[in-house]
Amino acid sequence: MRNFLTFALFAVPAVAFAQAQGAPTVAIAEVTARGNADADMASEVNDALTDQLVSDGRFRVVERQQIAKVMKEQMLAQSGVMSDEVQIKVAQLVGARFIVLGSVGTKGRSYALSLRALDSTSAQVAFSETLKVGTEEQIEAGSKQLARKLADKLVGPSAGGSSQSAASADVLGDFDAAQVKDGAQAVARSLALRFPKLTGRIVNALPNGTASCSFESGEPFKGEFFEVSGRDDVTEQDSRKGYFLLGSWSRNGCSGRVKREPGGIIEDGDTLTSLPVKIGVEALQPGPGTPPELASLVATELRAALDSFPQFQIAPDPQLTATGRVSGPRGRRSIEVQVIDKSGTVIQKVNVPTSF
Structure with a gap:
C-alpha cells in the first residue's frame, strides 16, 4: 500500500x-x-x-x-x-x-x-x-x-x-412490471366483455352461397366468422355444417356468405356461433409522462393477455387490430385502446386507468 x-x-x-x-x-x-x-x-x-x-x-x-x-x-x-x-x-x-x-x-x-x-x-x-x-x-x-x-x-x-x-x-423504470401486467389484463378483460360469444340463426339460406341472419342480442361486426351447426337429417344429431362470414349487420337484420362442410346442408333455422376473433396489437404510442419503453411493454403484455381469453386469438393476419396509447404520470396512467377492422372503422374503444 x-x-x-x-x-x-x-x-x-x-x-x-x-x-x-x-x-x-x-x-x-x-x-x-x-x-x-x-x-x-x-x-x-x-x-x-x-x-x-x-x-x-x-x-x-x-x-x-x-x-x-x-x-x-x-x-x-x-x-x-x-x-x-x-x-x-x-x-x-x-x-x-x-x-x-x-x-x-x-x-x-x-x-x-x-x-x-x-x-x-x-x-x-x-x-x-x-x-x-x-x-x-x-x-x-x-x-x-x-x-x-x-x-x-x-x-x-x-x-x-x-x-x-x-x-x-x-421518466424510465418508474413502474412495477407486475402492475403493468395487471393493467394489460384489465384492458383485455374490458375488451372481452365487448366481444362476448354470440349466437344467432340462419333466416334464409340461398343456393348462391349467401344467407340472411338474425341475432337476438349483441352486436356482431362486419367480417366476423361464425360456425354453422344444426340437426343432421341422417344422424338426427346436432353437427357442424359449415361456416358463415358476416357481410353486413343492422338491428333489422344481417347477411353474409356461407361455406358448407363436405356433405353439409345449411338450412333455415341453423345456429350461428361466433368463433374466436383473430386480433393483432400494434405498437402503443407513448403519451405525456410515459417513456417509449413502457408503452412497448404494455403492448407486449396486452398481446399475451388477449391471447388468454377464449374470445380472441392473436394472429399475423388479423380480422381486427388493437391500437392506442399509454399516457399520464406515475401511478395515474391510463391505457387507451381502440379496435379497428381492416377498413379502418373503429369497432370498440376502451380507456382503462392503471396504478403503474
Whole structure:
C-alpha cells in the first residue's frame, strides 16, 4: 500500500492536466451484480454507462483497460471490494477527476440500478442515485438515463442542448412490471366483455352461397366468422355444417356468405356461433409522462393477455387490430385502446386507468 500511495501522489498532476484540457475525466471503476442479477447484467450496465458518457461529448472517459492495468500494477485486483479511499486513489492514478461505481440488483420482480460518483479532488460523493426498471430489457435504457443524470449533475445541463437536458428528465423504470401486467389484463378483460360469444340463426339460406341472419342480442361486426351447426337429417344429431362470414349487420337484420362442410346442408333455422376473433396489437404510442419503453411493454403484455381469453386469438393476419396509447404520470396512467377492422372503422374503444 505504501508504494501505491507514493505513486498516487505523483499521479495527481495528471488530473490537473485533464482539467486543463477543458473536459473533466471520468473513470468507471466497476459495476457489481447483486441479488439475482448476474455478471452479464453488470457488464451491460457498464457498457451502457460508457457509451452514454462518451456520446455525451462533455467528458473524457478512461478506458477500462487502463484502469485494469493500473489496478494490476498496484496489486489491487486481488484485494476484492475496495474502499472509497482506494477508489479515489485509482482515479488519481488514471488522471480522472471522477470515478464512478455502479451496481445492478433485483428488487421484487424489477431491477434496481445504482450509480455513485466520487470526486478525486475533494474525496466527496459528487453523485448518488438509484433507478428502478421494470424488466431486464430496460437495463440498458435505465443505465443510460442514469448516465445522463450523472452528466447533468457533474457539469450542469449542456449549453444550447435542450435535448440533452430533456432526456435527463425522461421518466424510465418508474413502474412495477407486475402492475403493468395487471393493467394489460384489465384492458383485455374490458375488451372481452365487448366481444362476448354470440349466437344467432340462419333466416334464409340461398343456393348462391349467401344467407340472411338474425341475432337476438349483441352486436356482431362486419367480417366476423361464425360456425354453422344444426340437426343432421341422417344422424338426427346436432353437427357442424359449415361456416358463415358476416357481410353486413343492422338491428333489422344481417347477411353474409356461407361455406358448407363436405356433405353439409345449411338450412333455415341453423345456429350461428361466433368463433374466436383473430386480433393483432400494434405498437402503443407513448403519451405525456410515459417513456417509449413502457408503452412497448404494455403492448407486449396486452398481446399475451388477449391471447388468454377464449374470445380472441392473436394472429399475423388479423380480422381486427388493437391500437392506442399509454399516457399520464406515475401511478395515474391510463391505457387507451381502440379496435379497428381492416377498413379502418373503429369497432370498440376502451380507456382503462392503471396504478403503474
